[in-house]
Amino acid sequence: EERAMVRTVNSTYSVIEVWRRLVAAADFNVLRLERRALRKEDKYSEADRLFLKWPQEGEKRDGPAYSITNSLCEKVEATAADIIVILTALYQRADDIPAPPLTRMSFHNAVLELGIGGFRLGCLQDTKFWQYTISLVRDPDDPTRVRPIVTSNILRNKTKETQKTCKYKKSKSVAHSSTLVPYPLLCQASLVITRAIQMDALDTTSFGSARELFQRPVLGKTDRIDIPWKEKFRNEIIFPLKYAEFWALWHRCLVVIGSRKHLRPYSLRVGAGARIDGILLPRY
Known part of the structure; x- marks a missing residue:
């Protein structure tokens, strides 16, 4: 059937x-x-x-x-413009928002993940290398072009509370894919690739150097290749970020941008599903 x-x-x-x-x-x-x-x-x-x-x-x-x-807590959506303003301040007003570079980058990644997939903040603490897969995929519209795709595998938390309402009870994670976009602040894929190259964490022995792999990718007869991580990095943390660190940076960013409304991190989750509805489905 x-x-x-x-x-x-x-x-x-x-x-x-x-x-x-x-x-x-x-x-x-x-x-x-x-x-x-x-x-x-x-x-x-x-x-x-x-x-x-x-x-x-x-x-x-x-x-x-x-x-x-009639809840007293109004669920306000953080729009794409709000996210851009917050992330712009994170870097351009770095003197007013003190944080180590890696913590700043991890916060950036967490904000994008919250906005894209609507994940709980607890799911994004100290994510590890194995939770991300970097792939090279042939562009279906132009077979001569190859695009990097980053698949994020976010572990679910509070699974016991959602077992009665969740259709997929056995699923312990949620995966979504993204590719490079021409706006760096909103490009989550570039954060993962940058971190991978910075740590020299990709096992590219079969492809040459990482620089050659991304600058002149050759797929041959296949339409997709997944680039493995070096074994010593698989269980290492790629984006170290604690719950308290995220909250501290979040509140500081709101103060620096002069936000009149006290947006909660939850506001990034409101409407997140609509942002990924249908994206990449017809292609990959």
Whole structure:
């Protein structure tokens, strides 16, 4: 039997409809049982407040169930412009944002990973060489050109909490690929390649030097080659960064750029999925 993935949620209306059904299911399958139990204990006033429904225009919105949608923490998205301003200040205002060069580079990589994949900050602490794969891929539009591709393999955390809701329960990591882009501040692939060349961590014995490999790549009859790491580097940390270091640099960057809103690192995750939706899928 042949199967194909078909997107069913493809418009704002369908998203709203899915949310309406989710609200109704939550009220029927969860809160209805709670109301029944409270009424058996003659707690009618408490039971009458446990309703979760899609509010109609002009309808009064109160009760503990409605507080789910009335969170005090507003989820604000950090736009691409915000990310560019923060990363620009990170380097151009280095005197005002003191940090070792490698920590600065690791922070840069973490900000891009957060913005691209929406990962939790804890997943990006002290990432290791083996979590990245550098490949040379033939351009499908121009077979004479070869492009470097960096695949990031980010380990998931809090897997126990997400097992009930995650479709892929056995997956312990999330992988995504990126290539070089003509804007260095937003080029996550160049950070990984630069770090690899700096540490001389690539095993290029079969390809010549790393410089020759990237300047004049030769694929022969294959369309892709993965460049292995030297064995001694595989389990070494490529981007050393602690949770506290990220927070300190993040707050300092916001102060230096004069941000009027106190953006949390979480803001980088808001809307991140839309940034990688469909990227590279038709090609690689």
